[in-house]
Amino acid sequence: MALKGIDIFKLTPKTNCKDCGQPTCMAFAMKVAQGTVQIEQCPHMSPEALDALGEATAPPMKSFKVGAGGEEYALGGETVLFRHEKTFVSKPLFAVSTSPDEIDATIIGVCKIDYERISERMCVELVYIEYAGDKVAFAEAAKKAAAANRTLVLATSDADAAKEALAVAAEGKPILNGANPSNFEAFAALATEHGVALGVTADDLDSLHDTVQAIEKAGVKDILIDVGAASIKDAFAKAVQVRRAALKSGDRSLGYPSIVNVAALAPGDAHMQTALASVFILKYGSVIVMDGMSYAQALPLYGLRQNIFTDPQKPMTVEVGVYPINGADQNSICALTVDFALTYFIISGEIERSGVPVNLLIPDAGGYSVLTAWAAGKLSAGSIAKFIKEADIESKIQNRNLLIPGKVAVLKGELEENLPDWNIVVAPNEAVSLVKFLKELEC
Amino acid sequence: MAFKKDPQVFGAKITEVAFGADGASAVFGGGNTLPLYSFDAETRHRPLVGIEFSDKGPDRSLPGLAEFYEGADSLTDVAARACMAQGADFVSLVLESADPNGDDIPSEDAAALAKEAAKAAAGSGKPIVIQGTGNVDKDQELIPKIAEALQGMSALLLSAKEENYKGIAVAAVTAYGQKIGAESSVDINLAKQLNVLIAQMGIQPADYVMNLGTAAAGYGFEYIASTIERVKLAALSQNDDALQMPVITPVALDAWSVKEAVVSEEDFPEWGPREERGVQMEISTAAAALAAGSDAVILRHPASVKTVSELVTALV
Numbered sequence: 001m002a003l004k005g006i007d008i009f010k011l012t013p014k015t016n017c018k019d020c021g022q023p024t025c026m027a028f029a030m031k032v033a034q035g036t037v038q039i040e041q042c043p044h045m046s047p048e049a050l051d052a053l054g055e056a057t058a059p060p061m062k063s064f065k066v067g068a069g070g071e072e073y074a075l076g077g078e079t080v081l082f083r084h085e086k087t088f089v090s091k092p093l094f095a096v097s098t099s100p101d102e103i104d105a106t107i108i109g110v111c112k113i114d115y116e117r118i119s120e121r122m123c124v125e126l127v128y129i130e131y132a133g134d135k136v137a138f139a140e141a142a143k144k145a146a147a148a149n150r151t152l153v154l155a156t157s158d159a160d161a162a163k164e165a166l167a168v169a170a171e172g173k174p175i176l177n178g179a180n181p182s183n184f185e186a187f188a189a190l191a192t193e194h195g196v197a198l199g200v201t202a203d204d205l206d207s208l209h210d211t212v213q214a215i216e217k218a219g220v221k222d223i224l225i226d227v228g229a230a231s232i233k234d235a236f237a238k239a240v241q242v243r244r245a246a247l248k249s250g251d252r253s254l255g256y257p258s259i260v261n262v263a264a265l266a267p268g269d270a271h272m273q274t275a276l277a278s279v280f281i282l283k284y285g286s287v288i289v290m291d292g293m294s295y296a297q298a299l300p301l302y303g304l305r306q307n308i309f310t311d312p313q314k315p316m317t318v319e320v321g322v323y324p325i326n327g328a329d330q331n332s333i334c335a336l337t338v339d340f341a342l343t344y345f346i347i348s349g350e351i352e353r354s355g356v357p358v359n360l361l362i363p364d365a366g367g368y369s370v371l372t373a374w375a376a377g378k379l380s381a382g383s384i385a386k387f388i389k390e391a392d393i394e395s396k397i398q399n400r401n402l403l404i405p406g407k408v409a410v411l412k413g414e415l416e417e418n419l420p421d422w423n424i425v426v427a428p429n430e431a432v433s434l435v436k437f438l439k440e441l442e443c
Numbered sequence: 444m445a446f447k448k449d450p451q452v453f454g455a456k457i458t459e460v461a462f463g464a465d466g467a468s469a470v471f472g473g474g475n476t477l478p479l480y481s482f483d484a485e486t487r488h489r490p491l492v493g494i495e496f497s498d499k500g501p502d503r504s505l506p507g508l509a510e511f512y513e514g515a516d517s518l519t520d521v522a523a524r525a526c527m528a529q530g531a532d533f534v535s536l537v538l539e540s541a542d543p544n545g546d547d548i549p550s551e552d553a554a555a556l557a558k559e560a561a562k563a564a565a566g567s568g569k570p571i572v573i574q575g576t577g578n579v580d581k582d583q584e585l586i587p588k589i590a591e592a593l594q595g596m597s598a599l600l601l602s603a604k605e606e607n608y609k610g611i612a613v614a615a616v617t618a619y620g621q622k623i624g625a626e627s628s629v630d631i632n633l634a635k636q637l638n639v640l641i642a643q644m645g646i647q648p649a650d651y652v653m654n655l656g657t658a659a660a661g662y663g664f665e666y667i668a669s670t671i672e673r674v675k676l677a678a679l680s681q682n683d684d685a686l687q688m689p690v691i692t693p694v695a696l697d698a699w700s701v702k703e704a705v706v707s708e709e710d711f712p713e714w715g716p717r718e719e720r721g722v723q724m725e726i727s728t729a730a731a732a733l734a735a736g737s738d739a740v741i742l743r744h745p746a747s748v749k750t751v752s753e754l755v756t757a758l759v
Contacts, residue, residue, distance in 0.1 A: 083672075205448070209445060210445070232754075233481065233757060233759075240482070244449070254446075269750075272750050276754070278660070278728075278730035278734065279754070282731055294715060296715055296719045296722075300703065300723055300726075300727035302661070303659075304727055306661065307660070342658075342662065342666075348702075349662075349702055436545075
């Protein structure tokens with residue numbers, strides 16, 4: 001439970017030595033209580049005080065990393081149940097489920113999905129290898145997936161199989177998923193020995209809770225809770241109740257990221273897997289395991305994930321520049337809007353639907369929508385003219401027609417003064433009218 | 444130490460709204476838990492899934508959709524066929540040809556089309572939701588005409604907005620006994636304000652629902668999700684009766700308009716067939732809207748309707 005600043009202050013040396021960078025011990029204690037400063041910043045805390053505080057100020061949900069090198073991913077660390085309360089911090093990772101027999105085909109399929117959307121790499125981060133009875137093949141498959149630069153989830157409840165696979169794959173910091181109430185001792189030992197995260201499952205929340213506590217006691221720090229595949233209803237109930245117990249009721253033993261195996265919940269049904277993955281993106285899935293990942297699934301799922309895991313305080317922006325649409329070239333008309341990602345997507349989508357070649361110009365408008373940017377002085381005749389000069393539009397594009405958003409029609413006169421060579425055209429107020437407008441436009 | 448179960452059941456609940464005529468009706472709302480949290484308490488009414496069709500007919504360039512609607516040429520046939528979609532709780536007519544940015548047919552003609560579709564739906568045992576054009580001026584004229592044409596059918600008419608709710612509320616609900624959707628643009632305060640204004644017209648809570656706005660997955664959906672979540676939390680945990688109406692989210696138009704569902708396979712060969720992309724976009728968006736707390740979603744493709752309905756069945 002969160003401590004008050006005054007409680008923390010009582011444990012400080014109260015010398016106001018400023019070694020922590022804060023003016024007084026009281027100021028330091030207040031910052032620690034807010035979570036903006038770490039308690040370790042004070043070099044004079046007694047070990048007893050640190051222990052007491054460490055317990056009390058530990059976050060409600062553990063955060064840790066899986067994978068190694070360039071393929072390292074953060075999990076956990078959430079502090080809120082709803083993104084509007086603050087922000088979600090660790091986006092769910094997608095895994096594709098496979099067996100040692102299918103590993104080659106799976107790797108080829110997984111590597112096909114790898115693209116960028118609004119400055120974020122979209123790919124299948126994890127390969128989920130299920131043990132099928134042959135230990136050597138299991139270890140071999142682990143090696144192959146690691147060679148393809150994918151982080152692994154080793155899924156087996158057989159400790160011997162896990163041992164063989166870890167012997168060849170532990171270096172890549174995989175997740176070992178397979179602990180349960182009957183085998184957890186051996187699995188806890190393996191996870192500690194190899195320093196990997198451990199996935200644990202159990203039929204009901206009571207035994208899950210007990211097993212996690214036993215694993216913690218055995219020294220495992222990085223734990224994931226597999227919500228199981230008994231039924232869709234049961235998996236969703238577990239995912240929500242586990243997260244709620246951790247964040248709302250302060251039950252630290254459930255303060256761990258989750259594994260949701262939608263491939264096992266809806267075998268062979270790609271549509272249902274998309275539906276489930278979408279639900280679990282919003283509601284508390286940390287590792288989402290799918291049968292496969294096609295572009296048709298990746299496009300909505302990664303887009304949704306990117307949306308839900310944006311910081312509500314920071315708007316998503318697209319890069320400043322010229323975006324030719326529908327094969328626009330130097331003779332095609334120009335249209336201008338703001339760099340707020342949502343606006344960009346709506347406008348570019350409507351232009352695409354119109355089929356009319358347009359050079360879409362995106363100046364720096366502070367990541368605001370059109371009217372807000374205009375009101376904040378981030379989108380003005382001056383800033384637009386400056387952008388056109390700096391981005392060297394006039395030498396890149398010969399066409400001198402510039403469409404501006406209807407909502408800033410007021411800029412037309414001033415723009416004509418600033419850009420005397422250009423014909424400024426006021427586009428409609430609403431994006432929905434753009435298709436018709438562009439089709440009928442004669443420039 | 445055992446797990447401490449802490450079910451979250453609220454004293455407040457979402458208003459129950461029923462629409463449709465005898466033998467062809469549906470009810471939504473009524474819940475006193477967060478959406479889909481059937482482990483906290485039994486779900487009163489499961490979220491509804493609707494299938495929409497345009498008065499201009501289905502997009503027959505999509506092979507699956509063309510097959511589903513094969514032989515259904517008149518609006519009556521299309522509506523009756525939509526009623527057969529597996530998992531559809533209701534059907535929804537989109538009056539595409541009334542759009543001032545399109546064919547802009549007169550409101551009288553559009554109302555006649557609405558009547559034709561509503562009759563066919565009622566004949567097949569399904570209630571109907573009519574979607575207007577979204578243009579405030581046109582809808583202000585159109586929706587009262589539809590309300591009149593559909594007298595006695597208790598249809599759900601979308602949407603009344605801040606600019607045109609007065610005429611629509613009085614004509615549709617007070618004069619002709621229809622239900623209406625109050626549409627605001629992705630903001631809890633705007634939603635509440637519109638609900639209060641509609642209540643001030645004497646409209647009862649059981650006579651209207653909310654459309655809090657729509658977006659496809661990847662296109663600002665975080666605003667939709669957070670708005671729905673905030674509305675549900677206010678309705679349930681703060682007992683805010685101006686936000687307790689059920690939420691309906693028509694996802695089809697947005698899902699089928701984004702680049703992912705529009706561009707051809709020739710232009711983007713690695714993306715695969717367009718129809719499958721549209722279906723997946725629709726499923727993902729609808730599932731996310733339901734997870735955020737929508738009480739009803741409207742989809743276009745029978746394959747999406749089937750999956751999303753199965754999802755609801757599996758969860759509640």
